[in-house]
Amino acid sequence: MKRAMTAAAAACILATGFAGTGVSASPVAPGDVVFEDGAVAASLTGMPGDPVAGAEIYAEKSVGNCVSCHAVSTLPDVQFPGNIGPALDGAADRYSEAQLRGIVTNAKMTFDGSMMPSFYKVTGFIRPGIGFTSKPIAPEDITPLLTPEQIEDVVAFLMTLKEQ
């Protein structure tokens, strides 16, 4: 699994390197993500994420806002974490990268009926609005809560949460 990832990333870097235009492999669309027992094996972007950017997305209210439900003890600067979901310390000891990617992409594929929002999904909502404006959004205008890059960044951040 890890080898496949690195190979894919390498292929990507090579591709962009040769093209010289910064164009990378096109990301997997929300409807095309392949889940296996809740896990998603391949990077949504074909590239590894950035754990530092991931930590910001995790903590930022206007982006991932994971902290509204989770705590991470190594981020003491993040104020008022929630306790709806389990603390994420040691998440990378409990789950593989593919499993974590699956949870962040669509937690309901791992935890049946989970309260955790599906961060990479664009269909199947009841009365969806434009952000927090209370105004209705047209189904074709719905974008996922996180971009593929942001998902990969968050996954990379979660992979740093090791205790063992």
Next chain:
Amino acid sequence: MKFWAYTALAGALAIAHAPLASAEMAEDELVINDDIEIVTKAPAPAHLGAFDEIYSGWLFRSEDTRDVQRDDFDNPGMLGVESAMEAWDSVEGTAGKACSDCHGALEDGQMVGVRAVYPKWNENAGEVWTLEQTINTCRTERMGAEAWGLNSKDMTNMSALMSYESRGIPMNVAIDGPAQETWEKGKEIYYTRYGQLELACSNCHEDHYGDWIRADHLSQGQTNAFPSYRLKDAALVSIQNRFKGCIRDTRGVPFDIGSPEFTALELYVASRGNGLSVEGPSVRN
């Protein structure tokens, strides 16, 4: 389900159903003005399978916020009540009548207990009405006055006066007979996961009351304390305006205030609190 999924799920369930009464909820009693005893904990009504005990949202607020509600001199919501007391005796509309012309002076106590049974089936209209809808019908049909906006300041103040008149009396809305169909509809709405975050009322107020959602301490989302003075908004907030905010927070589109959906939801949520005292105007953060 895979093993690791199962353990995580079991863990989450344990969190939700841990004895949070002691750990996360205030052990406190509410006696307003050293006089009116408020029931903030009661056995759950029989129709509510989810838990055994129901709690007022007051128990989930900080000590400072709880204290503001103990005394009417400190409670900013009382200004709304006082303003409605004036409106009660003021003639308005083409019929030349005030509320008091039909319902007597407030001291006569004809409004005592009214709040506790609303929303309520209205035989003439053939539907369930909220207290606000009933007040508006008095204005338009009996006073010849203009309807108030259901979420207007005048209306919320009058609604707060109705709560004030019933303070301490246990909520007791009827859910059977002609109201049953509306109640069922409200129950369905309560368990529907709205918006892009796909959250139902039950996700927050049934599965996770006592937990923290970021800086907010989740209560059971009871309606017995409305209208409620929100320190953050520096204003009295109506029940359905609170519902609107909660659905907006799911990245969803709320129903309109006064819509059949919100009236049904209000009846259902009120019935979950049957047994808790009316405590409006309450104070919340």
